[in-house]
Structures are given as C-alpha cells and as structure tokens.
Amino acid sequence: MNELGRLTEWLWAMTAILQMALLFSLVARRNASSYPAFSAYIFMTLAQSGLLFVVIGGWGFSSLASWGVGWASQFLVLGSRALAVAELCRHILGPFRGVWCLARRIFLAAGIIVLFYALAAAAHQWRLALTTTEMGLELGTATVIVLLLLFARYYDIVVAPPLRMLALGLCLYSCFSVVNDTILERWLNRYAAIWNTCGMAAFLGCLLLWSRAFHKTVPQAAVQPVLLDRGVYLKIIPEVNWRLRSLDQQLIQFWRLEAPRA
Amino acid sequence: MSTMLILLFVAVVALLALLIWAFLPRRDRGDKAFLGPKDGPARQHATYFGAIRQAMSEEDFDFLAARAPVRMVRRAHKERQRIAVLYLTELRGDFERLLRLARVISVLSPEVAVSHEFERLRLSMRFSWRYRIVLLGLHAGLLFLPQLSGLNQIVSQLAFRMEAAMKELGERAAIAAELATTLNRRGLDVC
Numbered sequence: 001m002n003e004l005g006r007l008t009e010w011l012w013a014m015t016a017i018l019q020m021a022l023l024f025s026l027v028a029r030r031n032a033s034s035y036p037a038f039s040a041y042i043f044m045t046l047a048q049s050g051l052l053f054v055v056i057g058g059w060g061f062s063s064l065a066s067w068g069v070g071w072a073s074q075f076l077v078l079g080s081r082a083l084a085v086a087e088l089c090r091h092i093l094g095p096f097r098g099v100w101c102l103a104r105r106i107f108l109a110a111g112i113i114v115l116f117y118a119l120a121a122a123a124h125q126w127r128l129a130l131t132t133t134e135m136g137l138e139l140g141t142a143t144v145i146v147l148l149l150l151f152a153r154y155y156d157i158v159v160a161p162p163l164r165m166l167a168l169g170l171c172l173y174s175c176f177s178v179v180n181d182t183i184l185e186r187w188l189n190r191y192a193a194i195w196n197t198c199g200m201a202a203f204l205g206c207l208l209l210w211s212r213a214f215h216k217t218v219p220q221a222a223v224q225p226v227l228l229d230r231g232v233y234l235k236i237i238p239e240v241n242w243r244l245r246s247l248d249q250q251l252i253q254f255w256r257l258e259a260p261r262a
Numbered sequence: 263m264s265t266m267l268i269l270l271f272v273a274v275v276a277l278l279a280l281l282i283w284a285f286l287p288r289r290d291r292g293d294k295a296f297l298g299p300k301d302g303p304a305r306q307h308a309t310y311f312g313a314i315r316q317a318m319s320e321e322d323f324d325f326l327a328a329r330a331p332v333r334m335v336r337r338a339h340k341e342r343q344r345i346a347v348l349y350l351t352e353l354r355g356d357f358e359r360l361l362r363l364a365r366v367i368s369v370l371s372p373e374v375a376v377s378h379e380f381e382r383l384r385l386s387m388r389f390s391w392r393y394r395i396v397l398l399g400l401h402a403g404l405l406f407l408p409q410l411s412g413l414n415q416i417v418s419q420l421a422f423r424m425e426a427a428m429k430e431l432g433e434r435a436a437i438a439a440e441l442a443t444t445l446n447r448r449g450l451d452v453c
Contacts, residue, residue, distance in 0.1 A: 098374035105376075118270075139270070142277050149284035154383070155369045156288070156362065164285070171281055175274050182270050225370055233371035237378045240364040244385040 005193065011200040012049065018207040019046040022214065029217045037087035038166065041080040042210075045203075048073040071130050078137050081170070085141055088166055089148050092159055095225055098233070103151050110147055111140040135181035142174035165213035169206035176202040347400050354393055361386055 023042050026032040032039040051073055052066070059065040089107060093100040118136030145167050152159050159167070180195055180202075323342070327335050364382060368374050 096369045098371040099369055102374050102376060102379060135270075139273065142274075146277050146280045146284065150280065153284050153288065155365050157369065168281070168285075171277070175277055178270060178274050182267055227372045228367065228370045230371065230373055233367055233374060236367055237364060237375070237382070240360065241378055241381050241385065244361075244382060244389065 005197070008193070008197045008200065011197065011204060012053070015200055015204050015207065016046065016049050018204065018211065019049065022207060022211050025211065025214055029214065031214050031218050034218060035084075035087060035091075035214075037080070037083040041077070041084040044073075044077045044080040048077055074134065078134065081141065082137070085144055085170060088163065088170070089144070092148060092152055092157065092163055092167075096155070096157065097227060099151070099155055099157075103148070106151075107144045107147055111144045114140040114143045131181050135178050138174040138177040138181070142171050142178065145171040145174070160218070162213040162218045165209050169209040169213075173202055173206045343400055347397065350393070350397060350400065357389070 019042055023039065023046060026035065026039045026042065052070060055063075055066050055069045089103065090100070093103050115136040118139050119132060149159070149167060151157075177199065180199055183195070323338070326338055330338070361382070368379060
C-alpha cells in the first residue's frame, strides 16, 4: 500500500466513508427503492474499493492480480453506472410517454455512436484497449446526460434539484474520466499515480454532490400528467410545422427588401 | 494520436458548455400565457397591426419627405425603424408562445412522430438564426418594413387555426386547464 502515497490513501478512506454514508442515507430515507440502479452503482463502487484494498494490500499495486481485478471491477462499475443513467433518464422523461419513446431511441443511438467513435479513434493501440473502451463508455455516458438535459430544456420539463445534482455529478465525473483517460494514454507510465489520485478526488466531489441531493427523501414523481388524445397531436402539430415553414419562407424574403431611403 | 486528443478535448469542452447551457433558465419561461380567449397574447400584436401599418405607410413617408426638412425625415425614418424592431420582437414573442404550445402538446401526447419533432426543431433553429439576422439588418438600417405584414399574418393565422382546431376537437377546455396548470408551475414538473 505504500506505493499509493498518503494523499491517495487518505482520499480512499474518505471516499469509502462517504460511499457508506450515502448508501446508508439512500436506504434510510427510502430513496433506494426509487433509485435502485443508482443505489446499486454506489454499492458497486464501495465493493470495488473494498476489493481493491484487499487485493492491493495482498499483491501490491503493480501486480497482475491488482490489474485484473481493477479492470474487471471497473467494467462492472461502468455497467452499473450506465443503468443509473438510464434510471435518471426514465425519472425525468418517463412520465411523458411520447417524448420518452423518442428520447430513448436518440440516447441509445448517440451513446453507441460516441462509443464506437472513441473505439475507432484509438483502434490501432491495442495495449490501450481497456482504457479506450472505458473512455468511450464515459464519453457516451456524458453525451447521453447532456442530451437528456437538452431534451428536458427543449420540452420545458422542469428537472427537480436532486435529479439535476445527480445528472451533474454523473456527467462531470464522466467528462473528467475522459480527460483523465486521454492523458493517461499519452503519458501512461509516469502519470498513473496522479491519475488515480485525481480520479478519486473527482469522485469524492461527486459523492458530496450526490449526498447533498439525497440528504432527504426525494419526493416521488409528481402526479402523472394526463395525456392528450392521439388525434390532438396528429391534428395540430403538422399544422404548426406547415406554418413554421411558411414563416421561415417569410424571413427569407426579408433579405430581398428594398433599401431604406435617406 | 494528437488529432484524436484534440478532438476528444473539444468534445469534452463542447459537452461541458452544453451542460452549462442546459442548466441555464429559459428566457421565455416567464411568458406564461399563450392559450386564451380571442384577445389573448397570441393575437395581441395582430390587433395593433392596422395602426402600425398606418404609421409605416409609404404615402405618409412620401408626404413627409416632400415637405419636411431632411433632419425631420431622418428622424421619422429612425422612428419607423425602431417601431419595426419592437414589432418584430413582439412577433417573435408570439412565435415563441406558439412553439411552446406545440411543445406542450408533444410532451402530453402518448405518441410523437420523429419527423415532425425534428422538423420543428430545425425550423425553430433556422427561424431563430434568421430572426437575428433580420434584426441586425433593421438595426443597421439595411431593411425596410412592408414584408412585416406577411410575417404578422402567418403568426396570427397560426394562432387562430390552432385555436379552431382545438375547439373542433372538443377538448379545448380540458387542455387549457392542463396547460394552465403546467405553465403555472413554470414548466412540467417531475421529481
């Protein structure tokens, strides 16, 4: 454990304490039932910390066992984070069936495209395959969260503060991970220790944000909106779009106006 | 490798910028009412269009140009431009309200069509861009006014036809109540 340094050890301990506190808070305030995927994600990160603590303590930070356990657990954590993001999307857009249906397809497509882009961008570097895959997943996660918030903004859907904080934490951590993985790829050998410390510090910050978000019971979804009849959409929306097209044409004509008189 | 690094950094910076933008409050949120009786805001500016057209009439300007000193003519021209800018701004307000109505209908619909949604997004973005250019042109004194009448007509017709369509469906009252509740909450709340 001496390889890690005092700061990393201290951060590790702080992170573990906060993870436990958050998990306890989620269960005690009954938020775990509303946010099972997020709770599972926090549990997975805590389990990963414990597992790595044992493995690194036993075999050392640079051992093959630590490397294997580290990456295997990391992909499980990433998987559970993806589920937490999906849960977040469902909480925000789920009540609005039509928009949710549309959003799901767009988010999935965007996430997959971004993931493949990241993988393709570094395909020639097989020794960095794991880091690249992680980076692709993180970039995909961040993209989906940003798209989610843009969707909510576009459709005037107010996102409750706890969900905003949850989204903010997940997105910032993903962005940080992308930057971190990118730098790690470039200066792999000499940067690993700093990468770990920075990553833990960022995660600690996110944990604080999420603890604030779930410091009390998050109210359940507001009354389900009464959806309109299908005919309303089919009747009005094409009309609106047609009018908007005409309006757009009118604006084009503004360019063909006469010059003002002196 | 370095190109990839740059692209990834650009992607992250763009994502962060979009994240910040997504958290900013919408400017048109305060403008709540868009569905109402005949004299509701969506048609308010159409009511004043006659007076505005009179103020902008070519004949009046020609009359003034023939008789008044150059200074006064210039001042009158500036005033006309100012009115045009104000009017255009208000028309955009009407346009935004109608767009919002369309968005609320989409949100409250059990099914939405991808093509319609994307088309509206594309059109609203294009309108927003062109509106800014037209406004810039008006500020710079490059554009003149008559075509505003066409713009106004379209917005007014849109308001009228949508209202008529909702009446026809016999659900206007229920929808208006739902929308009013929604808007009073400054948007659509989820927890």
